[in-house]
Amino acid sequence: MKREEWIGLYLRTHRFRFVLVIFLGLLTAGCASGLMFTSGYLISKASLRPENILMVYVPIVLVRAFGIGRAAVHYTERLVGHDTVLRILARMRVRLYRMLEPQALFIRSRYRTGDILGTLADDVEHLQDVYVRTIFPVSTAVVMYVLWVAFVGRFDLSFALLMALYLVILILVLPSVSLWITYRKRKQMKRGRNRLYQKLTDAVLGLSDWVISGRSQNFVQSYEADEAKVTSVENSLHRWINFRTFLGHLVVGVLVILTAGWAGQQFADGKLEGTLIAAFVLVIFPLMDVFLPISEAVERIPQYEDSLERIHSLRGMDSEALSAECKVSDQVLEEAQKQAHIRLENVSYRYEASDERSVSDLSLDIAQGKKVAVIGRSGAGKSTLLKLIQGVIVPEQGKATINGVSVDQFGSDIPKVIAVLNQRPHLFDTTVANNIRLGKPEATGEEIRKVAKQVKLDQLIESLPLGYDTPMLETGDRFSGGERQRIALARILLQDTPVVILDEPTVGLDPRTERDLLQTVFQTIQGKTLIWITHHLVGVEQMDEVVFIEDGRIEMRGSHEELLKKVPRYCHLYHLDRPILTDI
Amino acid sequence: MDRNLLKLPGVKFLLLELAFLTVIQSVSIILAATWLAKVITALFSGEPLQEQFLKMGLFLLAFLFRYGAASFQQRLAYRFAERTGTDVRKRLMDKLFQYGPRFAKAEGTGNLVTLVLEGVTQFRTYLELFLPRMISTAITPALIVIYVFTLDIMSGVILVVTMPILIGFLILIGLAARKHTEKQLKSFRVLSNHFVDSLRGLETLKFLGQSRQHSEAIGEVSHKYRAATMRTLRVAFLSSFALELFTMLSVASVAVNLGFRLIDGDMSLLPALTVLILAPEYFLPVQMMGVDYHATLNGKEAGKSIQSIINRQEEETGSSELPAAFAWTDKSILKLSSIGVQYEKEGQLSLEHVSIEIQGTGKIGIIGESGAGKSTLIDVLAGFRNPSSGEIILDGIRQQSLTNDAWRKETTYIPQHPYLFNVSLSENIRFYKPDATDEEVKRAVSAAGLSSLVERLPNGLDELIGNGGRQLSGGQEQRVALARVFLSARPILLLDEPTAHLDIETEYELKETMLRLFENKLVFFATHRLHWMPHMDRIIVLDKGKVAETGTHQELVAHKGVYYRLLTAQREGII
DSSP, X not given: OHHIIIIIHHHHHTHHHHHHHHHHHHHHXXXXXXXXXXXXXXXXXXXXXXXXXXXXXXXXHHHHHHHHHHHHHHHXXXXXXXXXXXXXXXXXXXHHHHHHGGGXXXXXXXXXXXXXXXXXXXXXHHHHHIIXXXXXXXXXXXXXXXXXXXXXXXXXXHHHHHHHHHHHXXXXXXXXXXXXXXXXXXXXXXXXXXXXXXXXXXXXXXXXXXXXXXXXXXHHHHHHHHHHHXXXXXXXXXXXXXXXXXXXXXXXXXXXXXXXXXHHHHHHTTSSOTHHHHHHHXXXXXXXXXXXXHHHHHHTHHHHHXXXXXXXXXXXXXXXSOOTTOOOOHXXXXXXXXXXXXXXXXXXXXXXXXXXXXXXXXXXXXXXXXXXXXXXXXXXXXXXXXXXHHTSSOOSEEEEEETTEEGGGGGGGGGGTEEEEOSSOOOOSSBHHHHXXXXXXXXXXXXXXXXXXXXXXXXXXXXXXXXXXXXTTTTTTTSOHHHHHHHHHHHHHHXXXXXXXXXXXXXXXXXXXXXXXXXXXXXXXXXSEEEEEESSOTTGGGOSEEEEEETTEEEEEEOHHHHHHXXXXXXXXXXXXXXXXXXX | OOGXXXXXXXXXXXXXXXXXXXXXXXXXXXXXXXXXXXXHHHHHTTOOGGGXXXXXXXXXXXXXXXXXXXXXXXXXXXXXXXXXXXXXXXXXXXXXXXXXXXXXXXXXXXXXXXXXXXIHHHHHHHHHHXXXXXXXXXXXXXXXXXXXXXHOHHHHHHHHHHHHXXXXXXXXXXHHHHHHHHHTHHXXXXXXXXXXXXXXXXXXXXXXXXXXXXXXHXXXXXXXXXXXXXXXXXXXXXHHHXXXXXXXXXXXXXXXXXXXXXXXXXXOHHHHHHHHHHHHHHHHHHHHHHHTHHHHHHHHHHHHHHHXXXXXOOOOOOOOOOOTTOOOOTTOEEEEEEEEEESSTTSOEEXXXXXXXXXXXXXXXXXXXXXXXXXXXXXXXXXXXXXXXXXXXXXXXXXXXXXXXXXXXXXXXXXXXXXXXXXXXXXXXXXXXXTOOHHHHHHHHHXXXXXXXHHHSTTGGGOBBSTTSBOOXXXXXXXXXXXXXXXHOOSEEXXXXXXXXXXXXXXXXXXXXXXXXXXXXXXXXXXXXXXXXXXXXXXXXXXXXXXXXXXXXXXXXXXXXXXXXXXXXXXXXXX
């Protein structure tokens, strides 16, 4: 079923191209076979020394035509094949993207480890091989088989039957046996290699510990032992493939003799022209070049399965993602774009029925323009709180509203009301200007320069040789962590929403860069609502309210001055960030 | 051909074996062709089938001999590639551990892992394919064409003339293709990365409200990518087109030419048929070389990168005279004398003339702005990096660096993100001391404040953590690292920004545990969190790679120098 959905579908939608590719494949094989067939015929005929050269004129022309034709047709076949597959790839990519898009905000929490998105992109890429390396050659070979048997049948039906049965060894028996033998081994090898991959990544990431512990040699030994296991599987696989290749040639060798014997007997019986003996025998070699690779093409199947399974496992998730189809009226949206009053009333949420509540009975009232800092340990419920505010998840109990309208009603319009600057905003592999423009696709160059100036990057960008057209990636090192955040901030300024969420944008920055960035943020978003998740207290003096969250509940809240006066614990924490000059 | 290949151990003997087998193979090809031609000629001239069985048998024998020899060749090449691959990998791994974490970071973890796994595999494929192909390209066509000359000079001439033309075209097309790809390499890279870039940026696109529309961009870019790829392929496939065209044309010319001479009666059928059967075999090795060209290309490149790491000029580790039984005691003295560190030649100095003297135990804070050289100093002390100048005197023994095991086994190191291996919690804690008893582990767990976590875990100390296991919070990760240190009881502890990423409450809770751990050890603590400094016995203030001042918190505050300025800067509010 799975294969059907990702592979069969495109066979149907692109069937004309497929037929064309297979037709060209047949023509290629036909030309190669034709060349040997007519050559054999030609010199046999010539050795009879016909009176007139015109007697061999047709074969001479054919020999030349097949010679040139084979190369030209093969060239065309490969181009058409790749073009078809690239068309399919484009469709697959869009399809995979559309599957992932609704669950964008959950991917990170679902797959904490590894680069699942990179892997998926690779998987789609790998599916190209299904067509180029397996489906095309196997289909061509099968059609060629039918045509060849039919051709022989025109001369001798019983030999055609024998040929048909005999070739089943190459077309079906050897590939099936080979698949059966190699399937488990290939899976074993792949698993083994994945383990090696993990083990080595683990070791390289923890290299400093291995080095200091003085136990590096232990690791190298245990790694080599694991490698040896994989190698031994690989070795037996190679032995089989080597043997299988030899078997294939044995089958060909016997077939050559059978054909020679048959043709000789037919000639002796007067049923076949003598000139065709050489033709029939010589054509076997190019013909078998079509049938011999089937085993290899089929053995590849286990390699595609993992990719297909991974892509398919995504489908289970999209039912969970919220349907973003609900819409608020234009009027409500317009109002919210000017003024958004966010209110959480006793909201609670848990991810799984069995889990503890991530957010529990929490209330917040954030009028337009208010600035709130949210502080808590990891796992305290901060990101759940943000998702509730964005309407990505709906509270189990209580209400989350903007201007009295339930937040989830805004659906995919929420980015018009709320902008987010998180820890690692993605900067795309395009120019600086395009990256900024993402906040407002129709923005003019003037607008982009204006926001760049606001985030204090104008001088830096203009000093680059290509200015705003500098590619982001190649200058990966030129833009520091703080500068990258500033580019993302410029994007948000263009997005121009009444509410801005800062989700720990300064983690990993040194204190001075952090201060400078925060200063710019506070200056540029005057008048907007600010919800700021932070891990320490630098800059909280600027906030109207500071909220401490623990276990999904609000533990303490108040303005900075209030907390400093009333809560000794807050005072303690504050002094970690503000060491006093004498002693602590 | 690659000169380095000839330096591989055992390669010359292998080449000899391959050459011997190739000769057997070529002779078998010629014999098989001759016997088959004889069978066909005999049948054509009306001899009875029964008399042909011996010749048929001989053909089959020669045919199988040919593929048997080929199979044997493949096996030999495979075994050699496997041996060499293992050897190369071992050396690569040794280097990796020798150069340590800074090297891994500079090269990129992903790149290194890919090089060890994929790179070595590609290199093996290269050896496995290239060596036999090279030998058979050198021997088989020559032997065949010599035999063809003995049968028919004209055909031999056609074959000989075609080969240089063919190779000439291959080179020309190869050059054109390279030029063509180079020209659009940049836009090509952007196009081909666009999809994965979009997926990785999906979250950001969603926040910006652009994620819906973006699927159209993906379709559009994919089509541009297709167009660009097709433009390149049109040129790239030309080389195999030329290869096939000339092969087929040459075979066709031989056939037509033979035909004419047969009509004229200058020639008989047997040699003509033999030549016709041999003609495609003459080109086969070159064709195979072309088919495998791309597979071997990657392997060749991988081999080069591996070699460049293995052969990397060993930075002078200054053979350590430190006795293996070296132990840091209260009386030990470590003296850094005018240490300088330069990452790249002619680059800026990360450390310059750093001289420090330290005796016995004590807590030493290392502070400064980012880029001042805090981490570099810790790296030198941990033995991750060789200083480019200056010397280190350890208990009177002069040495160039601290990158030796005798020193390392006295130290432990806690970075900002301590790495948790994907094994059980207790194995992670035992990392520095694998033979620690359960009792000792439990003590370390409670000393590091992990007891409550262990109680909550379903499998307690046996819970699998790290990538693929249970995820721990930043604070918990640090506590695991602290437990390692508690258990190892090594006298020297190096910390590089261990709390920078933690939330303030977690840091506050950790502080007590950490200060307890610091007692009776020599501690080097690099951080920009200044609240730790009053607890230090001595503070080294770095500024632009130089030691700006040293002293206790009180002394430095009174001095009103760099340290005082750092303090006041952090006290300023944000306007």
